[in-house]
Each structure stands twice: as C-alpha cells, then as structure tokens.
Amino acid sequence: MRLILTALLCCLAAPVTAFDFNLNDLGKTLDTLKKVNQANTDIDEPKEIELGSGIASNLLGAAPLLKNNPVQKYVNQVGMWLAMQTERPGLPWHFAVLDDNDVNAFAAPGGYVFVTKGLLAQINSEAELAGVLAHEMSHILGRHYLNAIKKGARTSLLAEFAGDAMQQQGANPALTKLVNAGTEVYARGLDKSDEYEADRMGVVIATRAGYDPYGLPAVLQTLQGMNAQDASLALLFKTHPALSDRLSLLDKIMSGQFDDYENQPAHGQRFMTVMGKTGILVNRR
Amino acid sequence: MRWLFMFLLACSVLSTHAGEMAYTVRVTDLKAKPYTDAATLSKLPEKSHVEVLARKASWMQIKHDDTTGWVKMLSLRFGDATQQKSGDSGLSALFNVASTGGSGSTVSTGVRGLSEENLKNPKPDPQAMKELQRYTVSKRDAQSFAKSGKLRSNQLDYLSAAK
Numbered sequence: 001m002r003l004i005l006t007a008l009l010c011c012l013a014a015p016v017t018a019f020d021f022n023l024n025d026l027g028k029t030l031d032t033l034k035k036v037n038q039a040n041t042d043i044d045e046p047k048e049i050e051l052g053s054g055i056a057s058n059l060l061g062a063a064p065l066l067k068n069n070p071v072q073k074y075v076n077q078v079g080m081w082l083a084m085q086t087e088r089p090g091l092p093w094h095f096a097v098l099d100d101n102d103v104n105a106f107a108a109p110g111g112y113v114f115v116t117k118g119l120l121a122q123i124n125s126e127a128e129l130a131g132v133l134a135h136e137m138s139h140i141l142g143r144h145y146l147n148a149i150k151k152g153a154r155t156s157l158l159a160e161f162a163g164d165a166m167q168q169q170g171a172n173p174a175l176t177k178l179v180n181a182g183t184e185v186y187a188r189g190l191d192k193s194d195e196y197e198a199d200r201m202g203v204v205i206a207t208r209a210g211y212d213p214y215g216l217p218a219v220l221q222t223l224q225g226m227n228a229q230d231a232s233l234a235l236l237f238k239t240h241p242a243l244s245d246r247l248s249l250l251d252k253i254m255s256g257q258f259d260d261y262e263n264q265p266a267h268g269q270r271f272m273t274v275m276g277k278t279g280i281l282v283n284r285r
Numbered sequence: 286m287r288w289l290f291m292f293l294l295a296c297s298v299l300s301t302h303a304g305e306m307a308y309t310v311r312v313t314d315l316k317a318k319p320y321t322d323a324a325t326l327s328k329l330p331e332k333s334h335v336e337v338l339a340r341k342a343s344w345m346q347i348k349h350d351d352t353t354g355w356v357k358m359l360s361l362r363f364g365d366a367t368q369q370k371s372g373d374s375g376l377s378a379l380f381n382v383a384s385t386g387g388s389g390s391t392v393s394t395g396v397r398g399l400s401e402e403n404l405k406n407p408k409p410d411p412q413a414m415k416e417l418q419r420y421t422v423s424k425r426d427a428q429s430f431a432k433s434g435k436l437r438s439n440q441l442d443y444l445s446a447a448k
Contacts, residue, residue: 057414058407063399065413072420080427085438089424096417102399116399126434180407187404200444210436214343217359225305225363235399244362248310251359252447254343259321262342267434 043162045110048146049092051161052110054179055145056094059114059186063100066117071097074274078126079113079133085208088141095133103223104236106186107136109146118232120280122222126267130209131216135202142201144194149182189239199246200253212266213258217250307347308366309333315354319344326354332366 043051066072072095079095091111101118108114113136115129123129139145150158160174189195199216207213224243226233240246275281309329317324319341327349329335335347335356345358397403422430431438 053414054409056417057409057411058404059399060410060413060417061408062397062403064397064410065416069420073422076420076422077427077430080422080424081431081436084424084427092421094417094421096420098399100399104399179409183407184405187401196446200446204441204443208439208441210431210438212342214340214358218340221358221361221363225307235401244310247359247362249447251357253444254359255357257444258343261439264342265435266342270434 043146043150043158045091047162048143049110050175051146051149051178051182052108052112052140054175055108055182055186056112056114058179058183059098059106059108059112060096063098063102063116066097066099068097068278070274071120071278071280075115075129075133078130079137082130082134082137082205082209083111085205086137086141091140093137102232102235103226103230105132105136107139107145109140109143109149109182111140113137113140117280119219120275121282122226123219123271124222124268125212125215125218126271127206127212127215127265128219129215129271130206130211131202131214132219134205134209135198135216137205138198138201139190139194142194142197144190144198145182145185148185148190148194149178152185153178153181186239187235192241195241196246196249199250203250203254203258207258207261207264210264212264213254213261215266217247217254220247220250305337305363306365307335307337307345307361307363309335309356309360310362311360313356313360315347315349315352315356316344317354319346319355323355326352329356334366335361337361337363 075097076095080093083089083091083093088111093111093113095113095115097120098114098116100116102116103118103122105113105115105119113133115132115136119132120129123132157174157177161172161178199220202216203213206215220243223233223236224247228237272281309331311331313329313333315326315329317326329349333349335349338346338348338353340346340358341355343358344355345361346353346355347361
C-alpha cells in the first residue's frame with residue numbers, strides 16, 4: 001500500500017515540478033514577448049514619418065525627380081484630393097513623379113507616394129492616375145511597408161529606434177539602419193495579400209473622390225497587355241502578384257458594387273492636356 | 286440638353302485602346318450599349334478573340350466577327366489567348382534580364398535607376414527631398430482642383446476580400 005502511495009506521489013510530484021519549471025520559463029517568454037510588443041507598437045506616427053522620409057530620400061537617390069513643375073503639381077492635386085477621402089487625411093502627403101523609364105510606383109511610410117515617368121506613359125486618364133496613386137496610398141494607410149520593415153528588423157534595433165528622442169542632433173544610427181533595411185524591402189516586394197488589399201482599397205478611394213472606379217483595373221489591364229519581355233517591367237513583375245490574378249480578384253469584388261458610380265468622370269482630356277507638352281507620352285504604344 | 290449629354294458621353298469614352306486585340310476569360314454577354322440592362326446581342330464563349338475599340342467605365346466597346354458591341358472590361362485580357370503569356374508571372378521578364386547579362390553586371394555602381402542593386406545599396410538625396418516639398422499642395426488647393434473637375438466625393442466602405 002505504502003509502495004503504491006509513494007508511486008502515486010511521485011507521479012503527482014513530477015508534473016508539479018515540471019509545471020513549476022514551465023511557469024518560470026513562461027514568465028521569461030512573456031517578458032520577451034512584452035518587450036517585442038512594446039518595440040513594435042512604439043513606432044508612432046512621427047516615427048513612421050521619420051522612417052518614411054529616410055526611405056523616400058533613398059528612392060530619390062536611385063531615381064531623380066522629373067523636372068516639370070506642372071506635372072508634379074498636377075499629381076499632387078490629384079493625390080491630395082484622394083488623401084482627403086481616407087482615414088489618414090492629416091499625414092504629410094507628398095506625391096512625385098520620378099524621371100525613370102521603369103514602369104512602377106512606390107509608397108513610403110508616412111505619406112510619400114512616387115510614380116515613374118514610365119508608368120505615366122501607360123496611363124490614359126486622371127481616373128487611371130488616381131487609381132494608381134490610391135493603390136500606393138493604401139500601402140501607407142494599411143502600414144504595409146512599416147509592418148514589413150518591423151517583421152524583418154531585429155527587436156533590439158526597433159527598440160533603439162523607437163526609444164530614441166527625435167530631436168537628437170546628428171545621425172541616429174538605428175534610424176539609418178532601419179531606413180536602409182526598409183529600402184531593401186522595395187527590391188523584394190510586399191506580401192501578396194498586402195497588394196490585393198491595396199487594390200481593393202485603391203478602387204474605393206478613387207470612387208470616393210468622384211472618379212470613374214475602373215481606373216486602377218484599366219491600368220493593370222494595360223500593363224498585362226504589354227510585352228512581358230520588356231525590362232522596364234521586371235521589378236514590378238518581381239515584386240507584385242500576377243496581373244491576371246489581380247484583375248480576376250477585382251473582377252469578382254467589383255462586380256455589381258460600383259454600378260451607381262459608372263458615370264463618374266475619368267478626365268482623359270485633362271490628363272492629356274497636362275502631359276501633352278511634356279514628351280512623357282511620346283513613347284507609348 | 287441632349288447634345289450636351291451626348292458630348293459628355295463622348296468625352297468619357299477613352300479610345301486609347303483602339304485596334305488592340307484581346308480575348309475573353311469567361312463567357313461574356315455582348316451588349317448593344319454599355320449598360321447591364323441593354324439588349325444582349327450575343328453570348329461570347331471563353332477565349333473569343335475581339336478587337337478593342339474604346340473603354341467607358343467598366344465597359345469596353347469591341348468588335349467580334351463584324352459585330353460591334355460592349356462587354357465588361359474585366360472579362361477581357363489583352364493579347365492572344367492561344368499564346369499563353371508567361372509575362373503574367375513576371376518570370377520571362379526576369380529571365381530576359383538574366384539572359385542579357387543580368388542586372389547585376391549591367392548596372393555599375395553610381396548609375397542611377399530603380400534597380401535591385403540601387404535599392405539594396407541606397408544613397409539618400411536630401412536635396413531632392415527639399416525640392417519635393419515645393420510641389421506639395423494644400424487641401425484648399427486640392428478642393429478647388431476637384432471642384433473645377435466636377436469631382437464630387439462619395440461615402441463608400443472598403444470592400445472585403447473575395448471568398
């Protein structure tokens with residue numbers, strides 16, 4: 001009897017010790033998790049803008065601004081009007097055309113949106129431009145790049161960046177590291193799900209702004225029809241889901257949802273007038 | 286009034302795709318006019334080849350076997366259905382870069398451009414950042430810009446992902 005009791009006690013005791021040990025371990029894990037969480041959530045809006053401004057500067061280091069005031073102004077007018085229809089109208093929104101023949105567009109955290117001259121050359125109307133800008137803005141609204149950067153960065157680096165006082169003079173080494181790591185994300189691309197979400201949000205934002213809802217799908221359709229061998233499409237293709245998949249998803253979700261907005265203006269003429277004298281549209285198909 | 290409407294309608298039709306070939310990716314109604322309740326001229330089977338004439342919002346005016354009509358634009362893809370376009374995967378564009386020497390060897394350091402190399406070894410341009418600020422417009426400016434284009438804002442919720 002006594003033997004059985006001892007055996008039972010042993011059986012009972014063993015899990016208890018194990019539990020004790022686990023609790024300790026769990027405590028440590030929770031601590032680490034808490035730190036990670038703090039670091040993640042602590043990139044507030046001013047920090048987001050600071051990070052995005054560094055990335056924007058890097059993108060401008062790779063491709064210069066198009067030297068054409070009327071075009072830059074026009075893209076900012078369309079962009080700002082779109083921004084006013086979003087949940088983050090107060091961000092310092094900046095829009096710019098890059099003097100680069102690659103067909104692409106980029107968004108950096110905090111409100112920076114870039115579109116290349118090469119992409120403008122494939123666009124037919126203001127509604128199409130609005131669709132492209134709204135897609136990029138959605139990456140900012142959804143903090144897609146910010147989350148991708150956070151996912152790839154060391155916790156200690158994030159904590160250092162988040163904890164640093166912004167008004168510190170001189171270079172913040174953590175900021176520089178995060179900015180450069182962040183710029184690399186543009187060579188890899190975002191998750192497919194982020195791109196699909198930006199498509200879904202983009203068509204809605206353009207429609208809210210009073211444009212023909214089909215601007216973004218029209219651009220995607222144009223790009224899908226381009227020669228896939230074209231090297232100017234290589235980075236866009238590498239960093240985005242297949243255009244046919246994006247078009248099929250838009251086909252599904254837009255069907256029947258936008259009938260009330262069918263007659264909103266596309267402003268093909270206004271777009272062509274601004275682009276007319278620039279030579280941007282010269283090389284179009 | 287009627288001529289004004291017709292004029293506006295004509296303005297909203299974009300004919301930039303004129304003459305391009307496309308094909309249907311699903312069974313598609315060919316409509317007499319760009320409206321859902323317009324008369325259906327015929328049903329185009331999947332992979333029908335069509336010539337695109339113009340776009341108006343979600344509709345494309347097309348020509349198929351000498352019949353002109355309108356189909357939903359997203360039922361179309363440009364190109365030739367029989368030539369399976371590998372471009373959609375982007376792989377051929379990448380292979381193209383690779384076969385022409387690879388972007389790594391063609392882009393030397395110091396050459397600007399939105400190449401992977403330049404994005405991996407970035408150099409900031411603070412001067413351009415300053416210039417960028419000059420282009421920024423105020424909300425008031427954006428509002429009058431919208432007004433001049435008769436852009437009226439709508440309340441509309443974001444769409445959830447397709448199931």
